[in-house]
Ligand SMILES: [Zn+2]
């Protein structure tokens with residue numbers, strides 16, 4: 001290509017890049033909103049529930065995901081549907097650590113699709129917005145293959161974005177996968193993260209995580225039936241975040257008897273959770289991954305939890321912020 005044409009091309013390319021950047025910036029919610037609550041002045045660590053739903057596509061509840069904010073950083077646990085848009089919504093409400101461009105570490109509890117459908121989103125969207133650091137991804141065995149296969153599925157996208165006029169950086173889509181066994185999983189200046197095995201039906205290894213940060217302890221159950229390991233991992237913890245269902249298990253596709261058996265082996269009922277939180281001496285309990293069956297309501301859930309457990313109880317909503 002003659003040099004003057006190259007120069008013209010470069011000038012056009014720079015203008016286009018500036019346009020694309022302005023477009024992306026406009027797409028990232030501004031934290032300047034004067035009405036935004038001062039979430040950042042909350043005492044860290046705190047938890048932002050990004051999605052409190054289940055596989056069911058409840059419009060008001062995104063897929064399971066939450067962020068623990070410590071030392072100004074966001075540590076995601078699970079990456080369900082909607083995770084990056086919800087992070088951006090929290091950012092717009094003043095949680096600076098959830099600027100989608102800065103999201104770069106995630107802990108996955110297990111490989112069920114409801115907990116991982118947002119993985120391509122967390123890998124790719126922050127990169128498209130300019131993140132240059134690879135995603136640091138923790139999870140049970142199989143998480144590395146999942147990340148590799150997602151990158152294969154999006155190979156054409158990555159090729160076009162890195163070699164075409166979008167001029168995306170060549171590093172931010174990469175994933176450093178860390179297959180995690182029970183024990184200390186991660187440590188930095190802000191947090192220590194300990195993984196423990198829970199009991200999620202036929203999964204060979206499903207994990208819960210305990211976060212210790214600034215003298216506070218937060219335990220996240222992932223999906224599990226009542227698990228003694230979780231009672232031990234909490235053992236007086238400041239905040240226990242646990243999955244729950246309420247109401248008699250029913251399924252549109254399975255016989256009731258089979259579904260009752262499935263729920264008992266994979267999940268935890270409200271009554272079981274109250275008993276578990278009491279035995280774990282949790283100082284506070286936040287219920288998430290909320291499965292309401294046969295018309296059961298949030299009021300029913302709250303009442304059942306409070307009947308069997310005397311600490312502070314939160315039935316989490318999407319974008320709710322909870323302090324331990
Ligand atoms: Zn689940």
Ligand SMILES: [Zn+2]
Nearest residue numbers: 110112200223
């Ligand atoms: Zn599951």
